[in-house]
Amino acid sequence: MPDLSLLPPSATVEGEDLRIGGCLMSEVAERFGTPxxxxxxxxxxxxxxxxxxxxxxxxxxxxxCFAVKAYPSVSMIRVLVAEGLGCDVVGAxxxxxxxxAGADPATIVMHGNAKSDQDIEAALDAGIGYIVVxxxxxxxxxxxxxxxxxxxxxxxxxxxxxxxxxxxxxxxxQSKFGVPVEQVPAAIARMRAVPAIDLRxxxxxxxxxxLATDQFEAAVDALASLERFEVYxxxxxxxxxxxxxxxxxxxxxxxxRLVSAAHKHLGEGIEIIVEPGRSMVARAGLTLxxxxxxxxxxxxxxxxxxxxxxxxxxxxYGQRFSPLVVGRWDAEPVVADLVGRHCESGDVITPDVPxxxxxxxxxxxxxxxxxxxxxxxxxxxxxxxPPVIYCADGRARIGVRRETFDDLLARExxxx
Ligand SMILES: Cc1ncc(COP(=O)(O)O)c(C=O)c1O
Numbered sequence: 001m002p003d004l005s006l007l008p009p010s011a012t013v014e015g016e017d018l019r020i021g022g023c024l025m026s027e028v029a030e031r032f033g034t035p036x037x038x039x040x041x042x043x044x045x046x047x048x049x050x051x052x053x054x055x056x057x058x059x060x061x062x063x064x065c066f067a068v069k070a071y072p073s074v075s076m077i078r079v080l081v082a083e084g085l086g087c088d089v090v091g092a093x094x095x096x097x098x099x100x101a102g103a104d105p106a107t108i109v110m111h112g113n114a115k116s117d118q119d120i121e122a123a124l125d126a127g128i129g130y131i132v133v134x135x136x137x138x139x140x141x142x143x144x145x146x147x148x149x150x151x152x153x154x155x156x157x158x159x160x161x162x163x164x165x166x167x168x169x170x171x172x173x174q175s176k177f178g179v180p181v182e183q184v185p186a187a188i189a190r191m192r193a194v195p196a197i198d199l200r201x202x203x204x205x206x207x208x209x210x211l212a213t214d215q216f217e218a219a220v221d222a223l224a225s226l227e228r229f230e231v232y233x234x235x236x237x238x239x240x241x242x243x244x245x246x247x248x249x250x251x252x253x254x255x256x257r258l259v260s261a262a263h264k265h266l267g268e269g270i271e272i273i274v275e276p277g278r279s280m281v282a283r284a285g286l287t288l289x290x291x292x293x294x295x296x297x298x299x300x301x302x303x304x305x306x307x308x309x310x311x312x313x314x315x316x317y318g319q320r321f322s323p324l325v326v327g328r329w330d331a332e333p334v335v336a337d338l339v340g341r342h343c344e345s346g347d348v349i350t351p352d353v354p355x356x357x358x359x360x361x362x363x364x365x366x367x368x369x370x371x372x373x374x375x376x377x378x379x380x381x382x383x384x385x386p387p388v389i390y391c392a393d394g395r396a397r398i399g400v401r402r403e404t405f406d407d408l409l410a411r412e413x414x415x416x
Contacts, residue, residue: 002324003244006367008040008284016327018365021391025288025326028396029363032389034290035306037374039399041079041392043284047251048083051276054255059262062272065109067236068094070277070371071285075388075399077101080280086129088236088275091115092122099126109233109273111155113177120145132203132233135179139190139197146196153233154191155203156184158222160215164239165317168208178204184226201271202226205235208278209317213249213257220258224265232266233273234258240282242368243322251279278371285370287311287386291325291362292341300336302358307340308347309383311369312376321350323366331357338364342380374400382408 004011011020018025021040028038048064055062065086068077072094077087078101086107087098098108108128112119115134120141123131132153133139142150157178170177179187191197204219216234223232241248249257262272289304313319323338325331333354340347349366358364377385384403389396409415 002329003322005244006241006283006322007286007365008043009046010040010043013329016329018324018326020286021396022394023391023396025363025365028389028391029288029290031396032387032398033402034288034363035304035310035386036288036402037285037310037369037386037388038288039076039281039285039370039388039390041284041390044076044079044281045083047280047284048080048085050251051255051274051280052084054251055259055272055274058255058259059268059272061270062259062274063107065107065273065275066280067275067277068098069375070236071281072097072375073388073400074101075390076281077103079390085280086273088277091119095119095122095126095128105129109153109275115141117141117145124150130200130231130233133179133187133191133197134177136187136190139187139194143194143196149196149198151198151200152191153201153203153231154179154184154187154199155205156181156223156226158204158206158219160204160206160218160222164207164209164211165319168317170205170207181222181225188227199229201229201231201233203233203235203273205275206237208237209239209319210237211239211246211248213254216254216258217261220261220265228266229270231271231273232262233275234262236275236277236279238276238279240279240368240371243320248279254279280371282368282371285368285373287366287369287373289364289366291358291360291364294358294360300334301339302336302355302364303339303341304349304364305341306383306386307349308342308344308378309340309380310377310386311340311349311366311373312378313369313372314348314350315346316376320353321366321368323350323353323355323364325356325358326363326365328356328358328362333357338366342383344380379403379408384408 065088155178161172387402388400
C-alpha cells in the first residue's frame with residue numbers, strides 16, 4: 001500500500017483510486033483535466049485553526065498572517081481569512097489579491113526588499129496594519145508619500161545562517177533582506193525623526209523550509225539584543241515533509257519553541273505575529289498529472305503532461321517529491337526520472353524516484369505541492385497554467401480555471 005502520509009489527512013485508497021476531500025481523483029481528473037492543482041479544503045481550514053490555536057493558547061496576543069506568496073490566489077486567501085488569518089503580502093499585487101479576497105486591511109502586513117512608490121501608496125490607501133520597512137530607502141519613500149503617521153515594523157537581518165537551500169535562506173549576513181543588526185540603531189533614529197513613521201516593532205524572517213526549530217530561537221535572540229518594542233513579527237519558514245523519510249516539527253513544537261523563546265527574551269507583554277506560507281498550505285495540496293510517454297533511453301524517463309510550467313521547485317531548489325502512480329498500489333516499483341514536457345533537460349519534477357510500473361494514461365499524484373508551485377507557474381513552451389480545484393465533502397469546485405490559448409494571446413498587442 002502507498003504511503004499516504006504526505007497527502008492531506010483525508011486521503012484514502014479506494015480500490016484502484018484515491019479519495020481526497022471525499023472526491024475520487026480519477027473523477028476530478030476526468031472532469032477538470034490534467035495537470036490540475038487539487039486541494040483538500042478542510043485540511044486547509046484545519047491547518048489554519050491548528051496554527052491559530054497553537055499560537056494563541058500560548059500567547060493570546062498573537063496573530064497568524066498567511067504568507068500570500070506561498071499561494072497567491074483569491075480562492076485560497078478567502079478560505080484562510082475565513083478561518084481568522086491575516087495576510088502577509090509582498091507589494092501592491094499581492095495586496096490587491098488579499099483585499100479582493102475580503103481580508104481586513106488592519107490584519108495585513110506588507111513586505112518587500114525593494115518596494116516601489118506604487119507599493120507604498122497601495123499600502124497607505126488601503127490602511128494596512130503594518131508596512132515592514134526593509135531599509136533606509138523605504139524610510140525615505142514613506143516620508144515622501146505618507147501624510148499622517150503610518151504603523152511600521154523594521155525588518156532586521158538577524159545574521160542567522162539557516163540550514164536550508166541558499167535560495168531559501170533570508171536571514172544571513174549577506175542577505176538582501178532587512179537591515180543588518182549593527183545598522184538597526186541608526187535606522188531607528190532615522191525613523192524617529194520622521195513624523196509620518198510610527199515605529200511599533202521589529203521583524204525577522206530567516207528563510208523557508210526550516211526543519212530545526214532552534215534556528216527560530218536564534219532569530220528571537222538576535223532581536224532581543226536590540227531596543228525593546230511592543231510588536232514582534234517572527235516571519236514564517238517552518239518546513240514540511242516532502243518525502244517519507246522527512247521529519248518536520250509539528251506546528252505545536254514550533255509554537256512552543258518560538259513563544260517560549262519570546263517570553264524568555266522579550267517578555268510576555270508583546271504582540272506576536274507569525275507569517276507561515278509553506279507549512280500552511282503545502283500538505284493540503286497535490287498535483288494531478290497523466291503520463292504522456294515512458295521512454296527507456298539510458299535512464300527511464302516517465303514524462304507527464306506538466307512539469308516546469310507548474311512546478312519549479314526541483315529546478316530552483318532541488319526539492320524532491322514522492323509521486324504516486326494512482327491504482328498501481330501493488331506493482332513492483334521501478335526507479336525513474338519523473339519529468340515534464342518542457343523543452344529543457346532541467347525540466348524534472350523528481351529524478352531517481354521509485355514509480356510503480358507507470359504506463360501511458362496513468363494518473364500520477366505528486367503530494368505536498370500546495371505551496372509555491374501555483375505561485376511560480378508559467379507559460380513555458382506555451383503551457384496553459386493548470387486549474388485549482390478545491391475538494392470538500394465529496395464536492396469539487398474550481399477556484400482558478402485552466403488558462404486557455406486565448407489567454408496566451410490576451411496581452412499581445414501586435415495581433416493581426
Ligand atoms: C517575510 C516573509 N515572511 C514569510 C514567508 C513565508 O515563508 P514560508 O513559506 O517558508 O513559511 C516568507 C517567505 O520566504 C517571507 O519572505
